[in-house]
Structures are given as C-alpha cells and as structure tokens.
Amino acid sequence: MDVTVLCDAVAVFPEPVETALPGWSAEHQEWTAANLPGNVAADGGWLLHFHCYLVTSERGAVLVDTGIGPAGSDAAQWLGTAGRLPTLLAAAGVGADDIDTVILTHVHLDHAGWNTTESGRPRFANATYVVQQAELDHLGDGPAYERYLKPIAAAGQLRAMRGSGALGDLRLLLTPGHTPGHQCVVTAVAILGGDVLVHPAQARWPELVYVYERDPAVAVTSRRDVLALAAATGLPLAAAHPHTALTGTASAQDLSNLHCRLGQR
Template sequence: MPSTSPIPYTSAVHWPVGRQIFTSVSDGYYQTDLTVFPSFDHSEAGGLQRAAYRTTEPRISHNMYVVRGPDHAPVLIDAGMGDGWGSTMGHLPWALSSIGVGAEEVGTVLLTHLHLDHCAGLIDRDGAARFPNAEVVVHAAEVDYWLDGAAEVPSDDDPPWAPAVTRRGAAAALAPYRNRLRTFDHEQDIAPGITAVPLTGHTPGHSGYRVGAGVDAILVVGDIVHVPAVQGPRPDASVVFDVDPDAAVHARRRLFAAADRAGFRIAGAHTEFPGVTLVRRVGEGYRLVPDLWVGALGT
C-alpha cells in the first residue's frame, strides 16, 4: 500500500449490510460550474447551492463502491475515470489498495452505465485489463447504444461526455473483457445479495444495484443525481450529461419517492462523499441526508 495518499481526504467508509460489507471508495472529484444545468435557471441553482453552504461552482464527488462477503469475491460497482483525465480523478486504484483489495482479487465489476467516468478505469494506460480476473456486468442497452458506432471519430473540441468520445472510450475499456462480459435487460439477481435494477434515462441502459434487502438495503444509483443541493429540492433539474433529460427526470422523481416512502438508502456516484444517503420529502422536493449523520442526530 502506498505510504501517502494522492487524495486529500478519507478514501473509504464502510457499512455492514447483512452478511456483507459495503464500502464507499473515492475516485476523486471534478470541478464544474452551473453550465452543468443546460436548461435550469442558473440563478436559482446558485441560490440552492448557497443555501446548502456550497459554492456556485459545484465540486462533484466521484464515488465507487465495493461489496465484500463470504459468498463471493470482491464486487466493484463502477471502475472510475482511469488515467489521463487530470489530477483530481483516477484515484480508485489507490483507494482499493487502502482497503486491502488487490485488482486481481476483484471478481465482478458492475457498471451503472458506460460514460467514461464509470468505465474508463477498467483498463490501464496500455489498454490492458486493470482487473484481470473480473467479469464485467452491464445493461444490454448500454452495449447496444455506445458500442454501435464506436468507430466514430471524436473532434478535438469534444468534451469527455460527447457521444463520439464516449463510444470510442467505452469500446477500448470493454475490449479486454469481451469474453467475460455479461449483460441483463430487467431487474434480476446479479450476484449473491446484489440485484440489478434498471434506472434508465440518464443513458439508455443506466442501472442501479441493490445490496441487501428491505430497509437495510443500499441501492447504488449511479448518476441519478450529480449536484444534490440542486437536484434534491428540484428533481426536474437535468444535467448536460443526460442522454434523455425527460426520462432522467422521471427516473429521479420515481426513485426519490420510493426511497422516501420505503426508507432504504441510496448511494450515488456523485452524491457527496462518502455518498450513502437517505432521501426525505420536503414540500415539492427532497432533501438528501448523509447516512452517517442520522445516528448522530438520533433521528
């Protein structure tokens, strides 16, 4: 394990879920501004950020999750941004080593979708599999949508989430795993104690993974939310990364309502680290309450 961390904050937090241990690990963060909301009023977004004691230039957490238990090898949920995307991201390999999980020990990588900040970390700088013994699992619609047209040539001006960049990067990330790639197209058990839950909208096959059952469950929700202080109270605020903004808003509303009603926790790729959150209805919107604060407050 490295003697010093490249990440200026805690890199892992653990929760027991039944017989399993659910761990949040940080891949880092990325800095953006309110143009992340292409059609939502920026003055209102800025006001919501300030009301939550956040700056008007959101710093977006980038969380991955590890599930360990007696019935399976370590399961990684999303693989991070990988190399070459700046110094604030791509820290997953260090975070995994900090909890004693070697890349060769990972038995399954569950992908919420194929945007590059979730799949590019499947490979190293040389394009080789970073997780040499892992099966990769993703919704079939993701493979169909992003790998169709992977030869499309990106422009030098394209951002990392542009379709051409995503298609080329996703094809490269999955290439070493094509003989151990498993897809699904409906809610189903995917590993012991883990269920795949389609949450389509952000991308055509965007999915979550439910760990455990009942009120003790944690549902990893991928990119349901990017800026919690804005999209909690205003679930209708779509982001520039949404492939289908209307469907993404619908999925977010439906998920928030279910989490508030049933009391289960969600864990987002971009909820503020360490990312495990309860959802509470407030007026016409919601408040995302970090799970670690709940016990301390006695609520």
C-alpha cells in the same frame, strides 16, 4: 454486507452549473449551499466527487463503477486531475484480483476509467464486468466501446443484463435516461445510483434536468422512481457525484450525516 465509498477524485465541473443544469436558479444554489455545502466549490461552482463503491459480503467483492482512471485518461484530462482507485482499494485491503464482479452503471469516461490497465488488458482479471444490453446497443462499436469494453469482451469477461434483475445478493435496476442502459444497484445498505442524479439538488427537484442526459424526460421518470424507492425502503441513495447520500424526501434533517449509514448490515 459492507459498502465502502471510494472517492476516486474530486474536481470542479468544467462548465458553469447553470449551463450543465438548465433551469438552475438562486433557490437551487441557496438550498445546496445550506444543506450540502460539500458540493459547492469555493467560487460557487459545482464541486463533483467521483465515487466508486466496493460491496463486500460472504459472496465476494463487487466494485460498482471504476472512476475516472489514471493520469492521461480521457476523464483525467477533462477534469485536470487523476484518479486514485487502486490506492483506495489497497487501503481497503482489496487487490484488483480479489474483485469478482464489476458493475458499470453506464459507460461514460468518468465511470469506466480504470476498466483496463495501461497495456489494454482488463484491470480486474478475475471479474465479470456487468452492463445492460441496452447500453451495449447504444454504444455499438463506437469509441467508448472500443476504449472501455472491447478488451473486456475479448477476454470473455463481459456480461450483458437485459433489464432489471437479481445479481447474487444485489439487484440491478434499469434506470434509463442519462444513457439508454443506465442502471442502479440496490444493496442491503444503500441504493448505488450512478448518475440517476448528478447534482444533489435533483433529489429535491427531480425535474431539474442535466444537459448531458440522453433522454431528459425519461431521466426525470427514472430519478423519481429511484427516489421513491429510497423513501419507501429507508435506504440512502448513494449516487456517483454528490458529496453525501440522499433520501427520497431530501429534507435537511434527512440529509444530515446520512453517509454514516453506509456500512455494515
């Protein structure tokens, strides 16, 4: 199995970090700057990376999340930058039609932006798009479903999972809190964590909540559970926005160059 990090975009979070992460302190800032400086902008703000993950094996090609999307997409307008996922896939030698499965950790604008083409059809025409039923229940027939999933469902390419379970040689973990149907993907190489944590300091302080978590208390529990799994298995936690992968202990020694462990196994 091989896991390739595809950084769709990098942008400074539009709000001050202390607004986005209530309880943010000088200690959090100093720890992040000392241990993970790739997450700190030049002006001290919060620098986000928008990662998708390509998982390839003899079973085929799986894409975890689809990033912020092209210029003009909701996320691109919010962040002031466009995504580049199709170019990154091409550089990896993978075309849109080669993707067998798209797993969405959750349906937010910066994780589902390349789901469809400009004409409104599924961008990954041969793929099954996998989400949690709890996420669909949460979305209902609202604007996010309309924009990001309705064309997929209309094409017969949408699959709903009911809780944790195996998906080929991967395992999906229901990790609610950020959204009701948030899920992580466990591979032989890494745990692909979506937004189970959005800032690396949350690996050191799991109780540090994010203002846009749907249920902060549940999100803290999910975060602790996934960090414990990372510590128990030795697998790095590769979330969507931190610059590098994390472990359950989140010590400076553990964090150094962990991104190099994302590769073949």
